[in-house]
Amino acid sequence: MAAASRVPGWQFWSGLAFFVMVVAGTFAGIGWLYYTAMDAQEVPLKRLVVQGELQYVTPADVRTALLGEPLGSFFSADVDEIRARVEAMPWVAKASVRKEWPDILKVFVVEQAPLAHWNANQRDDALLNQEGKVFYANKEVLGEGATELPYLAGPEHAVAQAVKHYRELNELLQMNGFAIAQLELSQRFSVELMLQNGIVLRLGREALLERIQRFIDLYPQLQAHKEAPIDSIDLRYDTGVAVRWRDPEEQQQESS
Structure with a gap:
């Protein structure tokens, strides 16, 4: 009877240990995915496309304004912050920014008239x-x-x-x-x-x-x-x- 009573206890603790390992592995995987997604070296923005009817602003001007500071990865890049940096340019009236998988950042510029x-x-x-x-x-x-x-x-x-x-x-x-x-x-x-x-x-x-x-x-x-x-x-x-x-x-x- 004593041996039989110890069997369920062993099964319980082994099952619990397995469950803890699965949970820990899941969180570790999520953490790895998160840091990979946020790492600009792993998922970089490789192409910057500037669009709009440009007369006073050149694509090179926009690139200079943006590339002076890190943009982040495809997932971590803040499109609102990037838009604000473009709109801070003197000849820019409005701008819109969007990301396209896997590595494109598109900026549409409306100039001051x-x-x-x-x-x-x-x-x-x-x-x-x-x-x-x-x-x-x-x-x-x-x-x-x-x-x-x-x-x-x-x-x-x-x-x-x-x-x-x-x-x-x-x-x-x-x-x-x-x-x-x-x-x-x-x-x-x-x-x-x-x-x-x-x-x-x-x-x-x-x-x-x-x-x-x-x-x-x-x-x-x-x-x-x-x-x-x-x-x-x-x-x-x-x-x-x-x-x-x-x-x-x-x-x-x-x-x-």
Whole structure:
């Protein structure tokens, strides 16, 4: 009887030992798989593919920004952190990042679309994008396109208002053969424009579209009124305008 009672005990302990070994082996295997997956040497990201309609950013620029720090393995690479690093590049507006098995990292880049220079007398690298937001970037990549962008200036807290005035006024002017080269919004929100033909328009704070329309209506008469080119037109009157023509001597100095 004593020998028979010891048999179940031996079977129990041997079964328990086997179970413990299986569990330990399973956890060891899981641990090995985890560390292997997280090891960039074991499951490396070998290919970086940069996509998008690129004009100001090159694939090499993106690679330089990303490869300055370790990316991790296919499994450990954090796509949100990588996206943030790409979006920190000056000419990048948005980016999306995804991984493709077994070793590809794909980055899709949306560049900033410049609308205008912003407060260029304060910062040479300040620009406005098409959404009316300020960003700072090297303008040299624009090439000759930098001279084609208008110059907007105003209080830093009034960016949206300056952009709104530019869009509305420039649309009306372009319909009639003019275009804005510069727009300045004063601290008191008074608007002054310089057109691409060099004429300065002082509009004030109210009825801006009506005053632009008055300029458009009067321009043929003003242009024919005197041989000298128009220097500036003050439209801050309920009726009429004040016109200043360029001095012939100044005109000769500028042409020489």
